[in-house]
Amino acid sequence: MADIARMAGVSVSTVSRALSGGASVAAITRIRILQVAEATGYNVNESARNLRHRRTSAVEVIIPAEPETRRVLHDPVIADMLDSIADALSKRHHDLLLSKTPPWSTEIPYNSIISGRADGIILIGQGPWRRDIRDFARQHNAVAVWGGHFPEDDYTVVGSDNVEGGRLATAHLIARGRRRIVFFGDPDHPEEGLRLAGCRQALGEAGLSLPETHVIRTASDGPPSEDTGGQLHAAADQLARGCLTRGHLTRGRAARSGPDFDGVVAASDMAALAVLAALGTAGLSVPDDVAVTGYGDVAAARTAQPPLTTIDQHIREGGRRLVQTVLDMAAGITPSATHHILPPDLIVRQST
Amino acid sequence: MADIARMAGVSVSTVSRALSGGASVAAITRIRILQVAEATGYNVNESARNLRHRRTSAVEVIIPAEPETRRVLHDPVIADMLDSIADALSKRHHDLLLSKTPPWSTEIPYNSIISGRADGIILIGQGPWRRDIRDFARQHNAVAVWGGHFPEDDYTVVGSDNVEGGRLATAHLIARGRRRIVFFGDPDHPEEGLRLAGCRQALGEAGLSLPETHVIRTASDGPPSEDTGGQLHAAADQLARGCLTRGHLTRGRAARSGPDFDGVVAASDMAALAVLAALGTAGLSVPDDVAVTGYGDVAAARTAQPPLTTIDQHIREGGRRLVQTVLDMAAGITPSATHHILPPDLIVRQST
Structure with a gap:
């Protein structure tokens, strides 16, 4: 870091703050420091940074499925949704962890929130697991679900009406x-x-x-x-x-x-x-x-x-809302169980 | 950890090894320790563990695309491939980081290998970027690509013939x-x-x-x-x-x-x-x-x-081979630029 500081003409603490994503460094200075760091081959270790900041900058996206029984991405609605979530997380500079294993599965002793791998979890689809999702979402702060709205479900849902x-x-x-x-x-x-x-x-x-x-x-x-x-x-x-x-x-x-x-x-x-x-x-x-x-x-x-x-049903808008919602929840901004209902539109073509 | 050790009837070092995934702990002991840890609400911090072990247990899967110009998962071949890779990584207990940003993009100063977020990178598709992939794969040890085989490309390809x-x-x-x-x-x-x-x-x-x-x-x-x-x-x-x-x-x-x-x-x-x-x-x-x-x-x-x-073109087998290959490369087992060519099969139906 001392080398980078010298080459970029800034203090070591400025380099440290720039490399750890601190907001207190002017954007133009941060870019210069990153360029110098890259040129010198300096490796920012994300694990070390995450540990220091107690944040991961990752969201886990789970398309829950029975193990190996279903090719979930065959469904173009799910594929579109994942595509939109990937774009939205990328814009927010967050990693996307993808999984098909239901986080309430007894096979995994630690889910990604508990283990610190992710800040929040997005579930695409409820399948036959509404009760499991209710239990799971009560235990974790930042869980958002794409699916249907039901009065008896107290978890946060983003979905079409x-x-x-x-x-x-x-x-x-x-x-x-x-x-x-x-x-x-x-x-x-x-x-x-x-x-x-x-x-x-x-x-x-x-x-x-x-x-x-x-x-x-x-x-x-x-x-x-x-x-x-x-x-x-x-x-x-x-x-x-x-x-x-x-x-x-x-x-x-x-x-x-x-x-x-x-x-x-x-x-x-x-x-x-x-x-x-x-x-x-x-x-x-x-x-x-x-x-x-x-x-x-x-x-x-x-x-x-x-x-x-x-x-x-405005899938891409749904993906953006899911990302916004789960990041807000992870930051403690949105109260849980806020529902986001997207009004659907009729598209008339030649089949009617 | 001392509490868990007492409750599970084992030594603190056994708890430590069990929670960090060490192979030296008997499976049945490890399960008991994990159950006790879960019951007591003990959080295994993956970032801390990764840092200590200098490994991440994650693979980044990149479907390279120009930013926001293409809904890559519309293509069912890519969706099937991602589905297969997700299953294979899950079986090998690795996380899947999903991205659409080409890792040679100048917008991202650190890719997931450099930053320590992933052990290796799988690229699905070569698009117009064969030269970029050549340059990128020369700089990194564990990069495997799904796509076409070309004699002039010296990176590791898994693909259909x-x-x-x-x-x-x-x-x-x-x-x-x-x-x-x-x-x-x-x-x-x-x-x-x-x-x-x-x-x-x-x-x-x-x-x-x-x-x-x-x-x-x-x-x-x-x-x-x-x-x-x-x-x-x-x-x-x-x-x-x-x-x-x-x-x-x-x-x-x-x-x-x-x-x-x-x-x-x-x-x-x-x-x-x-x-x-x-x-x-x-x-x-x-x-x-x-x-x-x-x-x-x-x-x-x-x-x-x-x-x-x-x-x-045996997409699901291709996904399994990609995962096997990239994890072997990350472990230093397979020499780079090994090609895996899957023999294709003709499926005759009524359109011919």
């Missing part, structure tokens, strides 16, 4: 003249269950109802499968084949007078894309025979055949 | 009777350029050639776009429209006698899916009018309409 999103999609189908609407999704998935509630709400407002036979469940029993895409396509094929064998839907005008269904509210874009493919294979036309809405506005929704009407 | 993959896909189309084949991809992308070389090789072996007009470039000039999907679809639409306006291809048998093209070797599954969509919109039948192959075997290839013939 899923009820409103489900309502918007369904009301749009009703406005397009559709009356026999099915919901295609997983009612046990926290966010998709809320979207189903919004779907029922819109139908109720129009004096319509959603019989249980019109809730098409996309998830098999048991733990989440590695091949969610395959599950969705199997359910969609059954949906499309079912309406063909019952003879209710045929191409063109007959379909619109048939007794079966003429609209599908899919609980995610991936589910909607599976429905589009299955309807196409069955020779049914979208939107003439059946109008379809998705949820999420992932990239594949724009390039679908036909392009997919969907709900924009 | 892209030339062989391109050759396999093209030879398969030729075996299916296709003679007028186009390559659809980005010749300037390191891996896609190698796949093009393999495509030319297979055509040469069959006494055929690939005129420049049959190399359809999917990338626009300039920096990588945020919306790669849109670019691919625009290029695919042009391909499909072009063959329609020239009147060479029409539905059914006429197509097979037309002079234009009857096979597409797409350089990635995403590119192939864009081609399938554009051909469908143009009223062309796959594989009757045009047979299409992809590269990568991502999940969407299996559920495409029709399901896509493609090259399995």
Whole structure:
């Protein structure tokens, strides 16, 4: 450090403060010191610095999954969210620790907050673990979750207003003249269950109802499968084949007078894309025979055949809010259990 | 530590060794000590431990991208690779630091190896940065790269045999009777350029050639776009429209006698899916009018309409090899510039 101080023409304590990120050093001085330090090959040891400052400048992002049972990043919503969080943390000069191991797992005796590896934890998705998340978040100061809002959950959630999103999609189908609407999704998935509630709400407002036979469940029993895409396509094929064998839907005008269904509210874009493919294979036309809405506005929704009407849940804004929230919580700024609800937007394309 | 030692019935030095992950403590003793430590709320400070051991137990995974210009995780190959690396590092009890900032960027004065945050760096993809990667890898001991193999690159690469993959896909189309084949991809992308070389090789072996007009470039000039999907679809639409306006291809048998093209070797599954969509919109039948192959075997290839013939590049195995390689390098086991070439496999489905 003495060498760097001499070469940069400043005191040793200024070098020390500059290298440790102290705010008391003028930016231009700090840049000069960093340049000199780099030129001399001086290594700033982050572990030493973290220990001295009792901070880590890292946030752990966990996409909770059963070990090895699910390729979580197959889901483009999760991939987009992680991408946005990475950009936001990078802008805030924080490292991102990525993990798929639920922090309440008994396999790991110390989570990243306890062990001092991270200042806070962001969980992407609640899966079947809402109770575990409640317990975990009570024990730790800086935990923020992307997912659905439930009054009984007292942890901090950033998420789309899923009820409103489900309502918007369904009301749009009703406005397009559709009356026999099915919901295609997983009612046990926290966010998709809320979207189903919004779907029922819109139908109720129009004096319509959603019989249980019109809730098409996309998830098999048991733990989440590695091949969610395959599950969705199997359910969609059954949906499309079912309406063909019952003879209710045929191409063109007959379909619109048939007794079966003429609209599908899919609980995610991936589910909607599976429905589009299955309807196409069955020779049914979208939107003439059946109008379809998705949820999420992932990239594949724009390039679908036909392009997919969907709900924009503002994933990238969600990622920024999660980072802001967890860093505020780590700094003691935001009270826990503050909810951040992002209003969703309807994006109308050719599938409706 | 003295309290934990008393409660666990062991010596203080055994507690110290157990908490610092020392191998000299019997597993069952270590578990008991960790349980007692957890019960008493004892915090193992990882920063302190890392400093003492001069190791970090972390690997940085970088998906290099221009700042904010590209949503890198939109690419399912990259998402699958990251997922596999996360699982492999978790099994080896290492943390994963995720970043999109190229470590040779002048914006960051210290990369994670220099600063002691990580033992090694895995780069997913070479982009336009092969020269930067060469310089960077010469300065650091433990850098492993997923990408294409080039004789002039002296850094450690794990990757698919892209030339062989391109050759396999093209030879398969030729075996299916296709003679007028186009390559659809980005010749300037390191891996896609190698796949093009393999495509030319297979055509040469069959006494055929690939005129420049049959190399359809999917990338626009300039920096990588945020919306790669849109670019691919625009290029695919042009391909499909072009063959329609020239009147060479029409539905059914006429197509097979037309002079234009009857096979597409797409350089990635995403590119192939864009081609399938554009051909469908143009009223062309796959594989009757045009047979299409992809590269990568991502999940969407299996559920495409029709399901896509493609090259399995064994992404998850690649992720495991990257982790093994970078940890070996960090431990001084593997000499640098060892290449790991994964033999690709042809997966035949209904698109050919």
